[in-house]
Amino acid sequence: MTNDMYDFAIVGGGIVGLSTAMSLGKRYPQARILVLEKESNWAFHQTGNNSGVIHSGIYYKPGSFKAKFCRDGSRSMVEFCQEHGIDHEICGKVIVATDEQEIPRLENLYKRGLENNLTVQKISPEEVKEIEPHVSCVAGIRVFSTGIVNYKQVCLKYAQLIQQQGGDLRLNTKVLKIAASGNNQVLETNNGNFESKFVINCAGLHSDRIAKLGGVEPKAKIVPFRGEYYELTPEKRYLVKTLIYPVPNPDFPFLGVHFTKMIDGSVHAGPNAVLSLKREGYKKTDFDLRDFAEVMTYPGFWKLAAKHADEGIQEIIRSFSKAAFVKSLQKLIPEVQAEDLVPTHAGVRAQALMDDGKLVDDFLIISGQNSIHVCNAPSPAATSSLEIGKAIASQVPQQSHLETVVIS
Structure with a gap:
């Protein structure tokens, strides 16, 4: 040919x-x-x-x-x-600390925003409620350009x-x-x-x-992580006006479950982050022997898993327990109940991982x-x-x- x-x-x-x-x-x-x-x-x-x-x-x-x-x-x-x-x-977003221990990390995030030449603002819990009336927090920052x-x-x-x-x-x-x-x-x-x-x-x-x-x-090898989401029922969308994020753990490569207003008016909650058993595995039951074997025989994965064992276990629990997922969301919006959430589509993130277990961060x-x-x-x-x-x-x-x- x-x-x-x-x-x-x-x-x-x-x-x-x-x-x-x-x-x-x-x-x-x-x-x-x-x-x-x-x-x-x-x-x-x-x-x-x-x-x-x-x-x-x-x-x-x-x-x-x-x-x-x-x-x-x-x-x-x-x-x-x-x-x-x-x-x-351009709706902006709020990043909130839900307990006093998170305030130093929130402060570091604020400084990073300034270093990246972004317009960011420290806001009090009362000011957070003016933007997101249903959020519970002890401090927050507002990011205008999101x-x-x-x-x-x-x-x-x-x-x-x-x-x-x-x-x-x-x-x-x-x-x-x-x-x-x-x-x-x-x-x-x-x-x-x-x-x-x-x-x-x-x-x-x-x-x-x-x-x-x-x-x-x-x-580096691509290791797939599935992010699973729930969606607020239409009658509960009023709970979220913009985007609401927790303070991320700087040692963990994911941002934590959060609320995202979508352009179609729906509100998604999540994601968690669990190992996918298939590179294009959008369902828990999706499995590919080659993809699975590559991860299981890759030394970098086991080094990563050992380093983040506690966080990884919590992510798996959230994957199989709606109650655990809801509990994480309630740290941000206490009013959210299990019946307010229905499953929606998942995504798979292609994360490059080095042999030594370090994630390729850039x-x-x-x-x-x-x-x-x-x-x-x-x-x-x-x-x-x-x-x-x-x-x-x-x-x-x-x-x-x-x-x-x-x-x-």
């Missing part, structure tokens, strides 16, 4: 892959650009199952890619939504703009093998072969495997032979997608046969 030839081939049709393709199309207007997605729709996995929050960047270490991309990305995402008529709202959006709609607009640029979008096309052909790369798929001068791996939950297909050792982007591999792009990747796409496009070596347009 004759290979189709492209200048750039992007593996993965989530928000990072689509943003990267769009940025490349702006930078190289004459380039032939291909996006391959194994599912039948764009944003099928992480992007399409996240909380829809436009994050501010308050949690991230100053100077990190996460902090910079998120701060800049929240602004560019809002501008993009305004330009293209995508529903969004917003909400439907990232599936964002991705559909990205895809439309890529097509307008002349890009080639292929759904239901799974990469099975990557082979060198001179200076080019041949991507063998279930729908034929495609040849490209440069490959960009944005495969999310499978990014480490795609990297290995391309001859790159990512030095974006991990690795260069290979005529390739770039995005091997860790956790939250706030959706918020940061426009900035990540531009950054990746700027890292692509100059293509001498293509005219370059500088994009800001």
Whole structure:
């Protein structure tokens, strides 16, 4: 079969892959650009199952890619939504301490917000109640720039703009093998072969495997964590006006269960964070032997599990006990009762983990032979997608046969 030839081939049709393709199309207007997605729709996995929050960047270490991309990305995402008529709202959020022991951590978070050049405000319990009347706390901070959006709609607009640029979008096309052909790369798929001068791996939950297909050792393994949510019944949505977060444990990589107002008016509560027995395991019963075996035989996982055993046990209990889940939520809103909550969709987070048990805390982007591999792009990747796409496009070596347009 004759290979189709492209200048750039992007593996993965989530928000990072689509943003990267769009940025490349702006930078190289004459380039032939291909996006391959194994599912039948764009944003099928992480992007399409996240909380829809436009994050501010308050949690991230100053100077990190996460902090910079998120701060800049929240602004560019809002501008993009305004330009293209995508529903969004800058509702802000409150982060609250529910006991005195959490106040030092809340203070540290406030200082981090200032270091990240965010508009944040310390607020008293009385001031919290003016924003969120049903919250119980001893102190809080308000983050003004946090917003909400439907990232599936964002991705559909990205895809439309890529097509307008002349890009080639292929759904239901799974990469099975990557082979060198001179200076080019041949991507063998279930729908034929495609040849490209440069490959960009944005495969999310499978990014480490795609990297290995391309001859790159990512030095980290993707370990999937499922985040399970409940949704407030319609008659109880009045309990939440914006977004309500607890003070996170700085030693644990997740933010804790919280309340999120969605752009459609619903209110989600969660998530917990439990090991998924399948990389695309959205239900407790989902299981894949290869995925499970890879985690169970990976030394890094057991080192992580030993370090966070207590937190991990609590997350598992919340997964199987609605009463335990509700108890965690009641620390924020005491009025919430079990009958006020119904299960809703779960999401799976692709978390890169090192051999020594350390989580890859920042974006991990690795260069290979005529390739770039995005091997860790956790939250706030959706918020940061426009900035990540531009950054990746700027890292692509100059293509001498293509005219370059500088994009800001």
